[in-house]
Amino acid sequence: DPNVLHEDEPDLLRYSIRNGWLDVTRDLITKYHFDPHTYYYRYESCLYTAAKGNHVDIVEYLIKECGCDPMRTRTICAVPFLHYVASEGLLDVLKCMVMNINGHIMDKQYRDTDGWTVLHFAVKHIDVVKYLINECNCDIMATAKDGSVPFLHYVASKGLLDVLKCMVMNINDHIMDKQYHDTNGRTVLHRAVKHIDVVKYLINECNCDIMTTDSYGNTILHYTASEGSLGVMKYLINTDHCNPMTTNNSGQTVIYLAVKHINVVQYLINECNCDMMVRDIYGQTPLHYAARLGAPQ
Template sequence: MTCLYHSFRHGHINTTQYLIEVQHCDINKTDNEGCTLVHHAAWSGNFDLVQYLITEQGLSPTAVTKNGLTALHYASGSLNLSLVKELITTYQLDPHQADSNGQRPIHYAAKSGDILLLELYVKDYKCSLSLTDHKGWNVIHFSSLKGHTHFIKHITSQYPQYISLLHSTDNEGQVPLHLTCESGNIQLVTFLKNEMKCDINAKDARDETCVTFACFSGNLDLVQLLTQQYKLEPLVTDKYGFTALHGAAENGHTHILKWYSQEYSVDITNHTNNYKYTLAHSAAYGGKLHCLQELINKYQCDVNATLTDTDSTVLHKACEGGHVPVVLYLTSLPQCNVAAKTSNGSTVLHITCEYSNSLPILKHLVENHQLDLCAVNDEGMAPIHLACSDGRLNLIQYIIEHIPSSLELPDTNDGRTPFLIAVYFNQLEVIKYLISKKCNLSATNDAGSGAVHISVKKGHLNVLKYLIDNNYCNPNATEHQDRTPLHVAVSANEYEILEYLLNKIRQSS
């Protein structure tokens, strides 16, 4: 984030004016999430700063981020009632507009715990408290996770018709009490259980109980309340054999592990789930270095322990989570098998490229441990293929700069080059980069299909347009069965692509 974005996020109007008017910083740039300066200013809650950008700098108040957020979403979490009113009344932002996750401004108000905003949305704009996002969360879920006791008590006292929401489940079977336990707020937990009669024994769809969520929070007093006063089972397992201790380890709460070890004589070293997922795996995946160090040094957890379903080691999980300090620590241990492979033959390079997008990890493993960037797993994929499939441009750039020949490296199962894989997975920015590196645009896979045929078959009209409109590929190219893209479009029932191709044919005739 640039100095200008930092200034906006903190609402510093004088610094902002200096950067824009004296240093001439570009005010039209957006960040990686597509946020404009108006979004950042709204997030800070600074009314004057938002007004300055809109009225004096001419920035749009209605811009939308890549995730569908408007300035109103950000302002609704800022605790500034006047700013919210201004955005709605003067700039006509919609108080009912959902972002790409289905979250509306009232949900952001619930996250902030702002009762005045709640009243504004309910009374002035008739927003329903029962509205849910794509996860099935309503305002009670959001405020419960934040531990907003005052907010939830206000709803139960002023809107008794919505009390049933206290018992509502989301798409994963979680009730607000689960999320309250995750917040670690004992006062709200006791209120929901004792006064609102919420079920303290409720389980979610994974069979996780309130104890597990309390361990997520790290509040030992709450864990003790649930297990000792409310008599919940301290080590109940979910459907996959995970216990509350895995949650504690993933969140780095070593004091909870110590308490379980002393209170219930839990064998921390060998505590696993159904697939031998140890607490060290959990800590590594969660990026909790201190916890992992204690598990290895104090409890003698095996750094090379493998899962029975995937053969993933602790290092694989650290790479999957993208945690640089954890990876550096593990690879510094003499007993750590850096070259270990999973059950499908993936090295930690494959895992990094598939899951984490961490360039520092990739560089460290290649340059300090000499792992092979051209190694293929059992599915015929090298790290660059996985990076192309997931659009990890920074990793792709590094791999090609490090090994130029990887630009045309085919996978061993289907013969697809990185370019064809990017086409297959609709990764347009990767495609543009590979073309800039002079990749072979005429490459075909083992079945004889080239980029245009693949893009048509997969329904990627944007990719097809880019390739044909820029004259990178021939719209009349034939594959091994002598079919043109037009034939493939008909077979695949891709109407929009068919229409586009026919228009191209008419234009060229």
């Protein structure tokens, strides 16, 4: 009985979608009155189940003929379907969704509740990233809601070298230091300090300037000290001849920012002969700074 089947067997539609049965799914919706907009098992909707199973034909049917919204979220984790598909690297499903929305304004219109774009969610899947940049014109400098970290910087901070190379091919990599800054003046190189392979690539192949500073006068060497990235610091000092006595706008040398990392401090004192008694513009030495930050070692 079409009037009672959807009440007696509410999971039947989800089961059909999960198995990729388009004809059965269409019949259940059109003839047996199953609702394609209802959440089912574990808060999964029909569109989510179809996307998860990589059933492109069912995804297309649900969006085009049933009016399912690709920006609707899973109740349990509040991630829009569009972003979920990108995060799972489901390129064919993503293409299907984009064909049914205005894909040329994805950065401005399609964001999650925190302002993250589809590109942010696709960061671990280079084929999806290429598609979003090359065919959907997604902005590599798009930021989240707070405007703090552009996507280009985010990729560098995660050490995703292959994705970064893909993005660099689509921009003028020779002006990365001048053009691609975040709101604090940080370059891509500043954000990459935890990943020596990315740092080497940016310096050797993208010609990034190791002496470029952020809005506060910090160089990449200051950032390596702050993050405790000793390997990257040694590379910058020994190979690129960075000066560890370079000061920022507050007159602080690299050792000031290293006070929470004892191995970095030891290296700067014992091998680089950094002066522990140098004073910043406020008259404080690194020793004062370590005490103020509660770094007893």
